[in-house]
Amino acid sequence: MNVSYIAHVSGKVQGVYFRASSQQVAIDYGLSGYAKNLDDGDVEVLMCGEEKDVDKMLAWLAHGPPEADVVSMEKKQIKWQQHNFFAIS
Known part of the structure; x- marks a missing residue:
């Protein structure tokens, strides 16, 4: 079953390659969406x-x-969204 979730992550999460690492993990798991500061x-x-x-x-x-x-x-969990890739913004 396809699902969409949005997460807000707090702590030391900017300036530590969090978004780039998130993108790689998402790609590895076949997910789409985005990570943004x-x-x-x-x-x-x-x-x-x-x-x-x-x-x-x-x-x-x-x-x-x-x-x-x-x-x-x-x-x-939010309403299903269709994205073509996992972006960093």
Whole structure:
């Protein structure tokens, strides 16, 4: 089943290759969507794809890449969105 989730990740998540790492993980899991920096220092990640793969991505986001220090992550399922790739903005 296809699902879409949006997550806001807080902590030391900007300037540590979080978005680029998120993109690579999403590609590895066959997901589309985006990762973008927010003005408050968080990173927002939209993930669209098979539920089992989105679950894997959400688990990865809870800790992020080695340089990151994730303090918290809020996730919310949203209406299905179709994207052709996973973008960084």
